[in-house]
Amino acid sequence: MKRTRDAQFTALIGKPGCGKSTLLKKIVDNQLAKGDKVIIVDPNLDEQTWYSYPYTEEPERIKPNFKGAITIPYVEKVTFPKIKNLIWDEGVKGVTLVLDDANVYSEGRPEQELRQLLMRKRQTETDIYTTGHSFGSIPQFFFRYITIWGIYPTLSPSKERAAVMGKDIYEQFGQIMARINNQPNIHHVEFFNQFGEPIE
Secondary structure (H helix, E strand, C coil): CCCCCCCCEEEEECCCCCCHHHHHHHHHHHHHHCCCEEEEECCCCCCHHHCCCCECCCHHHCCCCCCCEEEECCCCCCHHHHHHHHHHHCCCCCEEEEECCHHHHHCCCCCHHHHHHHHCCCCCCCEEEEEECCHHHCCHHHHHCCCEEEECCCCCCCHHHHHHHCHHHHHHHHHHHHHHHCCCCCCCCEEEECCCCECC
16 A cells, blocks of 8 residues: 555653553554554553454564554564564565553663654655654653654653753653643643644
């Protein structure tokens, strides 16, 4: 299926229970309705949101001709090399990739294959989604590649992220979060590009 827009890397951040997983499941179901393939990385296969989709505990067993959605765990030096092989070497383009619980991927040195997947999302037509409770739970190296932020009520931007965001953008998002946190509805979400500009 040929796409008419650039692939995006979307990060949804918000407090527990605000609706991140519910929204992400709707996005996955919409992609499936269009005939897309979806790979969901659920680090420990314990997120109930993904229980309705097929899963395998062995990421290396995914075949290029898989259909629909598949949920896999995060296995260091196995999961991302396999996904990269599927997309790059096997030519499985147009995949939607969900990286649930972003902070898991910040432990230690980021895997080269994960970086490559993020860097070449446009060339491989891979839409990527991730979730976190705040900016501080998003790995610093993700910031270079994220193109869309979905922001629910959450903590203010972590000071350690100011360096990777840039002072002006960091302050811009601080103002955005202060306003969103004043919303009475915990499920309220707004979308912005990487520069803090609203996306309708």
